[in-house]
Amino acid sequence: MVTVTLYNNTSDSNVLSKTITQVATLQCALKDATELINPVLIIAGDTIDTNVNYVYIPNLERYYFVRNKRQVTANRLELDLHVDVLMSFPDVIANSQGYVLNSASKPWEYIDSPNWVRDLRQRTDTVEFANGFNESPEYILMTVGGGGIGL
Numbered sequence: 001m002v003t004v005t006l007y008n009n010t011s012d013s014n015v016l017s018k019t020i021t022q023v024a025t026l027q028c029a030l031k032d033a034t035e036l037i038n039p040v041l042i043i044a045g046d047t048i049d050t051n052v053n054y055v056y057i058p059n060l061e062r063y064y065f066v067r068n069k070r071q072v073t074a075n076r077l078e079l080d081l082h083v084d085v086l087m088s089f090p091d092v093i094a095n096s097q098g099y100v101l102n103s104a105s106k107p108w109e110y111i112d113s114p115n116w117v118r119d120l121r122q123r124t125d126t127v128e129f130a131n132g133f134n135e136s137p138e139y140i141l142m143t144v145g146g147g148g149i150g151l
Contacts, residue, residue: 001027002059004041009054013065016086016093023052036060037083038067045077055081063087 005025011018031040041055055064064081072078086093 001029002057004028004043005056005058006052007054007056008051009065013084014086016090018054018063018084018087020054031078036062039064039081041079041081042072043077043079045071045073045075052079054084055079061088 003025004027006023007020008023009018009020011020026043028041028043031042034040039057039060052069053066055066056062057064063084065084066079067082068078068080070078070080
């Protein structure tokens with residue numbers, strides 16, 4: 001038997017520090033042949049609230065998302081869990097350093113990515129109008145070719 005704390009999580013899964021509300025703390029069993037990343041809990045069926053979608057297991061020192069709730073018998077419920085690495089190890093993640101080789105979303109001036117081509121050529125052409133400007137306040141400027149500057 002292990003002690004677990006059941007929560008209601010209202011945060012997105014990619015948030016480092018989640019907003020959770022404690023629902024219950026109870027004793028339950030880990031299913032035989034369970035694993036650390038995706039454990040399965042067996043709890044009494046009448047002890048769980050429908051809002052439970054998050055679990056902390058102190059013995060494993062990890063937070064888990066509830067992936068599936070399955071009624072096994074009239075008074076037994078199985079919870080399929082998946083580890084939340086962000087909430088389980090927030091200090092390690094927040095204090096880690098990384099070396100970024102590439103950016104998937106958009107170019108960034110500090111990342112020299114081979115996938116982004118920058119066109120920094122500057123071209124200025126001065127063309128004189130054959131008849132000059134007239135007194136009309138309307139002009140049309142048109143450019144053709146090039147393809148623009150890639151940012």
